[in-house]
Amino acid sequence: MGNTKPITAAPVLSDRVRVNGVETAVTFTAEEGILRWRENCLSIEKEVLGITVEGSKIKIRAIKENDGGGIICCGGNTVGTVRRRSYNLEMLTEDSLRIWSQKLHEFIDSLGRPKRLFVFVNPYGGKRSASKIFIDSVKPLLDDANIDYTVQETKYQLHAKEVAKSLDILRYDGVVCVSGDGILVEVVNGLLEREDWDSAIKMPLGVVPAGTGNGMAKSLLDAVGLPCTASNATLAIIRGGELLGFWKKKTCSFCMVKFQLLFLSQLRLRSFVSCRAQASTRCSYYYTGAE
Numbered sequence: 001m002g003n004t005k006p007i008t009a010a011p012v013l014s015d016r017v018r019v020n021g022v023e024t025a026v027t028f029t030a031e032e033g034i035l036r037w038r039e040n041c042l043s044i045e046k047e048v049l050g051i052t053v054e055g056s057k058i059k060i061r062a063i064k065e066n067d068g069g070g071i072i073c074c075g076g077n078t079v080g081t082v083r084r085r086s087y088n089l090e091m092l093t094e095d096s097l098r099i100w101s102q103k104l105h106e107f108i109d110s111l112g113r114p115k116r117l118f119v120f121v122n123p124y125g126g127k128r129s130a131s132k133i134f135i136d137s138v139k140p141l142l143d144d145a146n147i148d149y150t151v152q153e154t155k156y157q158l159h160a161k162e163v164a165k166s167l168d169i170l171r172y173d174g175v176v177c178v179s180g181d182g183i184l185v186e187v188v189n190g191l192l193e194r195e196d197w198d199s200a201i202k203m204p205l206g207v208v209p210a211g212t213g214n215g216m217a218k219s220l221l222d223a224v225g226l227p228c229t230a231s232n233a234t235l236a237i238i239r240g241g242e243l244l245g246f247w248k249k250k251t252c253s254f255c256m257v258k259f260q261l262l263f264l265s266q267l268r269l270r271s272f273v274s275c276r277a278q279a280s281t282r283c284s285y286y287y288t289g290a291e
């Protein structure tokens, strides 16, 4: 065959739409999950947090790099701090509104992102700024992503462990700790002390750095080349990726290795090891099982 043209994904949807008040042609390619209009393009997977329909408008809440420049194009990594951004797509007909919102929602749903989270906030961790970090950096992103969450401030030492021991895990897609490593460890200990520990421990866990050392958050974000910030950790959690997937796919082994190193290196884990004689066996079991 002679001239072979590069294959480009056919646009699934193409329409005239008012984007932030300006009428223009917009396309959405379902295979890539990319919205394009004029010189802009938005990756639903990487940049879009959530979509809501308000009247005749589809409101898209997204993030962009905080560099003062243009829109992140086609899934560029968000390095450093991020800025929230919203786009109003005003559809010109009711049919367009219905079809576009259905296709965009279908794409977001296919990403398997968490919908309901249980969030621990330790107001006494680190510089005692976890509550502010939650309000300023975590909550706005979770809200943009249309995630339901239950927040529990820890009231005393081992409170997180106690809650994790009796948490109705079927109600949540993950547990997030806005804290240092201490609360995360309490949560793991609590899950391991349950009767149903073997299923409970599969609960995806996430950590947003708000403690002193933040070893776990640093290790996980470092591994993907991102600075250890509350925003980056929250975005990873929303995307259901590295931080929320200790037991998921290939990232499991990495995370569990890190986790096991933390177990060995942190004095506070003595209680974990002593109260569960088989704790390390169980961790190894999950580590092997996840491969």
Ligand SMILES: Nc1ncnc2c1ncn2[C@@H]1O[C@H](COP(=O)(O)OP(=O)(O)OP(=O)(O)O)[C@@H](O)[C@H]1O
Pocket: 122, 123, 124, 125, 126, 127, 154, 155, 156, 157, 158, 159, 178, 179, 180, 181, 182, 183, 184, 186, 210, 211, 212, 213, 214, 215
């Ligand atoms: N309301 C509270 N009052 C006193 N202590 C608390 C309270 N809530 C939680 N704690 C305790 O605070 C301890 C430290 O928490 P956390 O890990 O969040 O912060 P950190 O120790 O500063 O950070 P890192 O573990 O990363 O060094 C935990 O062991 C927890 O039991």
